[in-house]
Structure formats: C-alpha cells, structure tokens
Amino acid sequence: MxxxxxxxxxxxxxxxxxxxxxxxxxxxxxxxxxxxxxxxxxxxxxxxxxxxxxxxxxxxxxxxxxxxGRFVVPAGLNARWPLDQDPRDISSTFGPRLKASEASRPDFHRGIDIPGQLGQPVYPILPGRIYKVVAGGESSEGGNVVTIEHVLPEPIVFHGKNTTRIYSQYAHLADFGEKANKRLLNPEMEIEISPDEIVGGLGQSGTTTFNHLHFEIRLETTCSLEYQTENPDSLCAQNGFDPHVNPLQFLLENxxxxxxxxxxxxxxxxxxxxxxxxxxxxxxxxxxxxxxxxxxxxxxxxxxxxxxxxxxxxxxxxxxxxxxxxxxxxxxxxxxxxxxxxxxxxxxxxxxxxxxxxxxxxxxxxxxxxxxxxxxxxxx
Structure with missing residues (x-):
C-alpha cells in the first residue's frame, strides 16, 4: 500500500x-x-x-x-479489457444502482457498462468458444449479443461448487465480427475465438440511449436464477444460484x-x-x-x-x-x-x-x- x-x-x-x-x-x-x-x-x-x-x-x-460469493480468480488468467482504451473507464457499476435512462429507478445491474465510440472494436477477454449469438437489433433489451464460453485452468469455488467454465457476454453491439456472423448463420458450428479477434462493433442496439458495451461474467451457467425458478425441470435449474458476478474481479488486478x-x-x-x-x-x-x-x-x-x-x-x-x-x-x-x-x-x-x-x-x-x-x- x-x-x-x-x-x-x-x-x-x-x-x-x-x-x-x-x-x-x-x-x-x-x-x-x-x-x-x-x-x-x-x-x-x-x-x-x-x-x-x-x-x-x-x-x-x-x-x-x-x-x-467470495471466490478466487485463478492466477495468471490474464484476461484483457474488452476495448482498446483505459480499463478504468466505466459508466455504470455492478450491483444496485439508479438507472439514469429510466428516471433513476432502482435497478440491480448484473454487469458493467463501458462507454465508447460507435463501431469501436470489441474483443473477447479470453480465448474461448462462441456459445451463442443473438441478432436482437432494437427488438430486445440487450440488442445484438454475443456470449462466449471459456474454460479455466483451475476451478473457481462459488456457492460451494467447483466450476471451470465462465461465460462472457457482450451486449448492445452495433454489428458482429466475422466469426460471430458465421456462428449466427451456423448455430450448430463449433467456432473458437481468440482475444485478438473482433467480437463485434460497440453500439447502442436494444434498450439503451447511448453507445456502450454492456459486459457480463457468469459462472458455470448462463441461466439466471429467475430462469431457473421459472423452469425447474431445466438442466441449469440444479445450480440454485444466480451466476452473474462482478466482472471487474476478472478484468483488473487487486x-x-x-x-x-x-x-x-x-x-x-x-x-x-x-x-x-x-x-x-x-x-x-x-x-x-x-x-x-x-x-x-x-x-x-x-x-x-x-x-x-x-x-x-x-x-x-x-x-x-x-x-x-x-x-x-x-x-x-x-x-x-x-x-x-x-x-x-x-x-x-x-x-x-x-x-x-x-x-x-x-x-x-x-x-x-x-x-x-x-x-x-x-x-x-
């Protein structure tokens, strides 16, 4: 110190x-x-x-x-910031907040918002496999979204469970990069992506009022606790916890x-x-x-x-x-x-x-x- x-x-x-x-x-x-x-x-x-x-x-x-909720990120993970800019630039934090775009109503934000320029390249934080691509445009809350699955070198213990899988999610994209577009057209295709390849361009698709990247990290599953509650017979319902965690623990050093x-x-x-x-x-x-x-x-x-x-x-x-x-x-x-x-x-x-x-x-x-x-x- x-x-x-x-x-x-x-x-x-x-x-x-x-x-x-x-x-x-x-x-x-x-x-x-x-x-x-x-x-x-x-x-x-x-x-x-x-x-x-x-x-x-x-x-x-x-x-x-x-x-x-305390867990330790594996040493040497070396996750990168998803934009080429100062990693300490965020416009909304994880957790309880006042949502400025909706008259400052109370909201539990399950990610962080990173402001930037329209079309600015967005990159994966780690090597991984493109898990899902949603072309939501203006018709969905997250707009155009890409989710990437990453396998960790060591397990994370969260809620008493060992997990070696995390999912990074990139929302409000203006468009998709080459590999995300390929996955969108071929949903069953296994497509790997590396941190130097473009996920898509930063934008404001979906329910938002300014250009930014809404970025999330989920542990073990992509299913929210709300989804698990509403779908008790689903495979992910056995987790019993909300997988969203503060992304800063992966992106920044203590x-x-x-x-x-x-x-x-x-x-x-x-x-x-x-x-x-x-x-x-x-x-x-x-x-x-x-x-x-x-x-x-x-x-x-x-x-x-x-x-x-x-x-x-x-x-x-x-x-x-x-x-x-x-x-x-x-x-x-x-x-x-x-x-x-x-x-x-x-x-x-x-x-x-x-x-x-x-x-x-x-x-x-x-x-x-x-x-x-x-x-x-x-x-x-």
Whole structure:
C-alpha cells in the first residue's frame, strides 16, 4: 500500500475515533454527554454513539463469516479489457444502482457498462468458444449479443461448487465480427475465438440511449436464477444460484484498496451507514452488521452481498431490483463516468436498540476482501 494511502487511512481512522456527526430528522443539532461523546435524541431517549476500532484490512476478520460469493480468480488468467482504451473507464457499476435512462429507478445491474465510440472494436477477454449469438437489433433489451464460453485452468469455488467454465457476454453491439456472423448463420458450428479477434462493433442496439458495451461474467451457467425458478425441470435449474458476478474481479488486478467508511448516523430507529469506493474501481460487494447484547450474544445480523445476492430475492428481476431488503434499505449514489467516488448508503432498521444497551459490529468489503471493520457502542 502506498504511503499516501496509509496516511489517508490513518487520518481517516483517527477522525472517526474522535468525532462522529450524528443527525436526526427531528433535531437541528447534536448534544454531548458528560464524557464528551456525541449524543442523539430518539424516541427511546438520548443514545451515545461512539465508533471504535476502525481498522482497514485485506482479508475478512475472523469474527465475520466470509461471504459465500467470495471466490478466487485463478492466477495468471490474464484476461484483457474488452476495448482498446483505459480499463478504468466505466459508466455504470455492478450491483444496485439508479438507472439514469429510466428516471433513476432502482435497478440491480448484473454487469458493467463501458462507454465508447460507435463501431469501436470489441474483443473477447479470453480465448474461448462462441456459445451463442443473438441478432436482437432494437427488438430486445440487450440488442445484438454475443456470449462466449471459456474454460479455466483451475476451478473457481462459488456457492460451494467447483466450476471451470465462465461465460462472457457482450451486449448492445452495433454489428458482429466475422466469426460471430458465421456462428449466427451456423448455430450448430463449433467456432473458437481468440482475444485478438473482433467480437463485434460497440453500439447502442436494444434498450439503451447511448453507445456502450454492456459486459457480463457468469459462472458455470448462463441461466439466471429467475430462469431457473421459472423452469425447474431445466438442466441449469440444479445450480440454485444466480451466476452473474462482478466482472471487474476478472478484468483488473487487486489494488488492495477497499471501501471507506464515510459516515454513520442514527436517525430515529434507523442506523444509516454510508460507504464509498473510488468510482473507477466500483467493486463494492459485501456488508455485514451484527448487533450484540450486553453478554456479547448476537441478537440481530444483516448480511448484504452483491456477488452472492445475500439478502436479496433473485427469483425475479422485479424482486432483485427492489432496494428494500429485509430490514435494510439500499440507497446508491448516482454513478457517472466522471464521478470521483461511488457511494452506497445502508439504512438498517434497529427499532429495539433504544430499549437495551448494544454493540454494533460493522464490516464492508470489495470483491477481493479489502475493506474495514468497526464497532459502535449504543445504549440507553
């Protein structure tokens, strides 16, 4: 980690260890108790809220269970960026977002969007076999789509299953390259393609308003959990999980920089936590909040994982898009390609906390396991 990053994180930790800004909808200002801790009036009275032990890490601490969506990409895979341009240029991230083209409605984005010029060549990220070509034009959501199957040198363990197959998908293409066209005309033909051959030209076919590549990675199967639910007798229904994962884990190297804790607020019976990442590394994945009683027994736990859909209902697109999970509301910031940071606010319903002292343990990580953990002391 760079010296600048260490200084930033050190100062960030000291800041949160010393000062916490607490706001409530019904109050214009915060007070302090006799010990100098920030306080907040709530329906249950004044509650001191003191964050402690803010630590940044590169591996999940032992007290937190590792996400079932965490997996390791085989070393030396050397996947390329699908366009010849800066690989840190994306216009929409994986996971919960506000869909700008539809009045900023909540949407769970199962890929990333990479902006570019009309007709710009799109390349396979790895050698593979053209699995499927769909000439959707303007009549389908993804428009012209190519899916490529890749065989990995080592298995990936995802949801407890070993898989050596991944599928990369390239959507909204303006046209197809030579091999994709050949596969379109000969659906049964086995056609191999390499990373230096063109999949197609970047475009805006399908349901979209600007030129970009919608890019996805799916593990083991191309079937979404929604399809598996609707088709229980299909071969892919035995997987039982949604195969879409954050493509950045395959396309970029681990930079060692996880999400940052921006703010914590107690507002009535909600605890609002805002975390952020560099917008060019929009790899936020896993957040856990545990509530412990006076005897340090866990009385409530929230687990939200984007890769594994922990906390989500992925059985339908409508349910997956809903930002209101069980006891948690997700509020992502607008994502723009020129934004300096991308943030997510988690609003946890903690209605019982004003009735009993409690300790809150909080963790947030990216797809590689980089992140932070901290504690909040809450009581009568």
């Amino acid at each position: 760079s010296t600048a990053s260490e200084k930033f994180r050190s100062s960030h930790a000291r800041f949160f260890a010393c000062v916490l800004l607490i706001a409530a909808a019904s109050l214009a200002a915060c007070g302090k108790d006799s010990a100098g801790n920030a306080e907040l009036s709530s329906p249950g009275g004044t509650i001191p809220l003191t964050p402690t032990d803010l630590e940044y890490h590169s591996a999940t601490p032992a007290e937190f269970q590792v996400s079932q 930079d060692g920089e996880g999400p940052r804790l921006d703010s914590v607020q107690r507002v009535g019976d909600e605890l609002k936590v805002r975390v952020s990442t560099d917008a060019l590394w929009a790899d936020l994945d896993y957040t856990v909040l545990k509530v412990l009683d006076e005897s340090q027994q866990t009385i409530r736990q929230f687990r939200i994982g984007f890769n594994a859909r922990e906390g989500f209902d992925a059985s339908s697109t409508e349910k997956l898009d809903d930002p209101q999970l069980e006891g948690v509301l997700l509020s992502p910031s607008p994502f723009l390609s020129d934004s300096a940071a991308y943030s997510m606010e988690y609003s946890f319903e903690l209605a019982s906390l004003h009735r009993a002292p409690a300790t809150v343990h909080l963790l947030s990580e990216d797809v590689w396991g980089n992140g932070f953990s901290t504690q909040l002391q809450m009581g009568n």
